[in-house]
Amino acid sequence: MNRKTYIDNDSYTAGISVKDPQAKGENNMALHAGIDREQSLENRKVMLTALGYTTDELVCAHQTHSKHFQKVSQADAGKGAQTLEDAIADTDALYTRDAGLVLSSFAADCVPVTFYHVTEELIGAVHSGWQGTVKELVPHLFAHLITNENCAPDGFRVHIGMALSQEKFEVDRDVYAKFNALGYADPFIDFDETTGKYHIDNQLTVKTQLLRAGVPAEHIHIDRSCTFKSPDGFSYREDKQCGRHMAYIVKK
Numbered sequence: 001m002n003r004k005t006y007i008d009n010d011s012y013t014a015g016i017s018v019k020d021p022q023a024k025g026e027n028n029m030a031l032h033a034g035i036d037r038e039q040s041l042e043n044r045k046v047m048l049t050a051l052g053y054t055t056d057e058l059v060c061a062h063q064t065h066s067k068h069f070q071k072v073s074q075a076d077a078g079k080g081a082q083t084l085e086d087a088i089a090d091t092d093a094l095y096t097r098d099a100g101l102v103l104s105s106f107a108a109d110c111v112p113v114t115f116y117h118v119t120e121e122l123i124g125a126v127h128s129g130w131q132g133t134v135k136e137l138v139p140h141l142f143a144h145l146i147t148n149e150n151c152a153p154d155g156f157r158v159h160i161g162m163a164l165s166q167e168k169f170e171v172d173r174d175v176y177a178k179f180n181a182l183g184y185a186d187p188f189i190d191f192d193e194t195t196g197k198y199h200i201d202n203q204l205t206v207k208t209q210l211l212r213a214g215v216p217a218e219h220i221h222i223d224r225s226c227t228f229k230s231p232d233g234f235s236y237r238e239d240k241q242c243g244r245h246m247a248y249i250v251k252k
Contacts, residue, residue: 002027003047004232006114006159006223007249012123014114014249016161016223017047018232028234028243030106031084035241041082044246048102053250055081058102061091065131069093069124069141077101092132093141095124099251108234109169109227111206112161112247113138117151123249128206130169134178138206142213153214158221161247165226166190166201168237173198184208 002023007014020027027043028034041055048054059072060080070091072079077100080087088094094103103125105112110129116122122145128137145151166188176198179185185208188201203222210220227233227245234242 003050004162004223006161006221007116007157011121011252012116012249013051013252014116014159014247016112016247017043017245019234019243019245026234026243029246030244033108034243040243044081047246051102051248051250053100053102057100058104059094059096060087060104060106061094061127062087062089063092063106063127064090065129066090066092067132067135067137067140069095069137069144072096072101072103074098074101092128092137093124093126095122095141095145096251097122102248102250105247106244107161107163107247108236108242108244109164111163111202112245113158113206114161114247114249115156115158116249116251117145118155118157120149120151120155121251122149122151123251125247125249128202130171130175130179130200130202133202133205133209134182136182136209138209139213142210142215146213154216154219156210156215157219158210158215160203160206160220160222162223162225162227162230162233162245163203164228164235164237165224166199168226168228168235169200169202170195170197171200176200179205184212
């Protein structure tokens with residue numbers, strides 16, 4: 001199986017593709033990374049077929065490490081699925097109320113977040129790299145959903161996907177200062193005196209952002225696999241030429 005399933009119930013399916021040495025391009029799903037766009041398209045088709053969908057139902061964003069989100073609908077079906085040219089522009093989070101749309105985010109170390117809401121029945125897919133985290137993409141999105149989409153915080157069910165571990169997320173003081181300025185990330189920052197580097201847990205910072213938005217801890221699940229250390233993971237830190245995972249969620 002070249003994917004992990006995070007959520008699978010009568011109404012929703014969510015998960016993430018994994019690196020697979022036996023697949024074309026090691027199962028790279030991104031059109032902006034790797035060496036062969038046609039391989040990525042084939043990999044998308046294979047995984048979507050296994051899920052019971054096609055690329056005509058996939059929605060992809062042109063991710064820019066922003067705090068921008070976009071509500072999408074059936075009118076957006078297929079955008080970014082075959083070409084980067086028609087992807088949802090300058091966006092790092094997608095959400096929808098429509099069934100049959102496969103929302104996606106792409107990452108190799110960054111934190112992918114997928115979620116649904118039990119009463120409002122909307123779904124979302126988020127790409128929170130460290131820049132998105134310090135720009136507070138997740139708080140920005142969830143504040144909008146709570147205020148404008150009638151989403152009670154305790155109705156969210158959230159899965160934080162595999163990402164770069166704190167051990168491998170090594171940064172200089174400039175990035176540390178941005179996390180420190182959040183005011184709530186300090187428990188997830190360690191300083192290595194031998195190297196003069198900081199190590200930050202981006203996943204737990206994002207989890208804290210969700211908790212601060214009112215999402216109960218028991219409704220947040222985390223895949224603690226490290227994309228650098230796990231054979232399932234693409235890691236930009238490890239290999240600048242690497243492919244990308246596709247996190248996905250669909251409302252059936």
